[in-house]
Amino acid sequence: MSEKVRTAGWRPVERLEMQGAPDLAEPLAEALAVTGREDRLTHGFHTYPAALHPDAAKALLELVGGRSVWDPFCGGGTVVVEAMTLGRRAVGSDVNPVAVLVAHARSQVLPLEIISRMRSWGRRIAESAKVYPDLPRDAAVREVAPYYEEHVARELEGIRVGIKGAPQEVQELLIFALSSILVKVSMRESDTRQAKVARHRPEETTSILFHKKVRELGRRLEDLAAAVPPNTPAAEVKVADCRRAHPSRTVDAVVTSPPYPAVYDYVPLQTLRTAWLGLDDGEARRAEIGPRRAFSADRARAWKAWQEDTEAWLGQVGRALNPGGRAAIVIGDGVAVDRPVDALGTIERLGAKVKLHPIARASGDRRDLGAKTVRREHILLLERR
Numbered sequence: 001m002s003e004k005v006r007t008a009g010w011r012p013v014e015r016l017e018m019q020g021a022p023d024l025a026e027p028l029a030e031a032l033a034v035t036g037r038e039d040r041l042t043h044g045f046h047t048y049p050a051a052l053h054p055d056a057a058k059a060l061l062e063l064v065g066g067r068s069v070w071d072p073f074c075g076g077g078t079v080v081v082e083a084m085t086l087g088r089r090a091v092g093s094d095v096n097p098v099a100v101l102v103a104h105a106r107s108q109v110l111p112l113e114i115i116s117r118m119r120s121w122g123r124r125i126a127e128s129a130k131v132y133p134d135l136p137r138d139a140a141v142r143e144v145a146p147y148y149e150e151h152v153a154r155e156l157e158g159i160r161v162g163i164k165g166a167p168q169e170v171q172e173l174l175i176f177a178l179s180s181i182l183v184k185v186s187m188r189e190s191d192t193r194q195a196k197v198a199r200h201r202p203e204e205t206t207s208i209l210f211h212k213k214v215r216e217l218g219r220r221l222e223d224l225a226a227a228v229p230p231n232t233p234a235a236e237v238k239v240a241d242c243r244r245a246h247p248s249r250t251v252d253a254v255v256t257s258p259p260y261p262a263v264y265d266y267v268p269l270q271t272l273r274t275a276w277l278g279l280d281d282g283e284a285r286r287a288e289i290g291p292r293r294a295f296s297a298d299r300a301r302a303w304k305a306w307q308e309d310t311e312a313w314l315g316q317v318g319r320a321l322n323p324g325g326r327a328a329i330v331i332g333d334g335v336a337v338d339r340p341v342d343a344l345g346t347i348e349r350l351g352a353k354v355k356l357h358p359i360a361r362a363s364g365d366r367r368d369l370g371a372k373t374v375r376r377e378h379i380l381l382l383e384r385r
């Protein structure tokens with residue numbers, strides 16, 4: 001069972017428009033127009049805000065070609081997983097430690113015996129968490145305690161402690177399964193809404209859900225292992241600020257979706273997870289590009305920062321790409337305090353400064369989930385000259 005996801009990015013687009021040679025622009029338009037949910041492999045296991053549609057990621061990977069790809073804003077790792085199914089060397093990075101946990105755990109091709117060891121540890125941990133005693137918790141967890149019923153927090157603590165006692169090679173997978181339920185068992189409205197809502201979970205159902213998610217993860221990892229061609233290199237996924245770093249080896253392609261200006265605050269959306277999983281989000285808080293909170297505080301300053309940040313990460317993409325390599329960038333124009341901001345034009349202009357030349361694009365209007373805002377979204381194809 002997967003959590004209900006607010007998949008704003010996967011709603012239909014209107015007023016589709018293309019530029020560039022049809023053999024490039026049409027696939028871009030098709031990728032932009034993909035709608036609905038797609039749950040194959042490890043995709044639907046863990047929510048991540050503003051995730052790309054797996055079919056869109058796959059279409060873009062096929063269009064850019066090459067044998068290696070970097071997603072510098074990898075989020076939950078959609079591009080990394082799809083790249084592996086195409087046998088590519090996949091590199092993903094993100095400044096948010098939750099993104100990196102999700103992207104790394106879900107892109108691993110594992111031997112069946114590790115998957116089965118994870119299952120048996122999941123069962124054992126869930127059994128003991130049902131009756132875990134009420135012991136003192138650390139400060140980070142106490143801070144998010146108001147979002148949990150007392151017995152739910154006690155079971156979560158039992159799971160957390162149980163995972164620490166599991167063998168190293170299954171710990172990350174079990175943490176990933178724990179991470180996938182932390183919002184669902186809380187009283188937080190959803191992954192993208194922080195409001196507290198009344199929600200009751202009977203005793204023991206948190207442990208039962210954890211065990212169910214471990215079994216689901218096992219099935220999905222088996223599917224992934226079967227879908228990835230033999231000899232595909234293991235994905236490299238790590239925490240990095242893409243304004244300052246690029247992969248040590250150059251790549252043939254980039255497929256990515258940077259934060260749309262003024263749309264999300266990725267770090268605060270993950271506070272339940274960073275608290276329970278003991279992750280440090282300090283660097284992400286400082287380095288996150290285009291957060292809504294910055295635009296609400298001072299629009300002019302935030303827009304200037306977004307442009308400087310964009311120039312910096314495009315510079316890294318320019319350095320990472322082999323000559324002739326292509327970058328497909330999915331971006332939306334923001335609406336910052338009632339005024340539109342032109343993300344597309346800015347990327348086209350700044351890309352040209354680092355030898356990334358626009359060769360095609362597709363654009364369309366997408367309504368958000370509440371249908372209150374219409375945002376112009378684009379997929380831009382750049383070529384490294």
Ligand SMILES: C[S@@+](CC[C@H](N)C(=O)[O-])C[C@H]1O[C@@H](n2cnc3c(N)ncnc32)[C@H](O)[C@@H]1O
Binds near residue numbers: 076
């Ligand atoms: C639109 S999301 C990417 C979603 C991803 N394509 C997926 O399918 O899950 C944008 C990501 O950019 C990341 N980000 C923001 N600023 C960053 C920075 N300076 N360096 C690297 N990643 C950053 C955010 O943490 C967020 O995960």
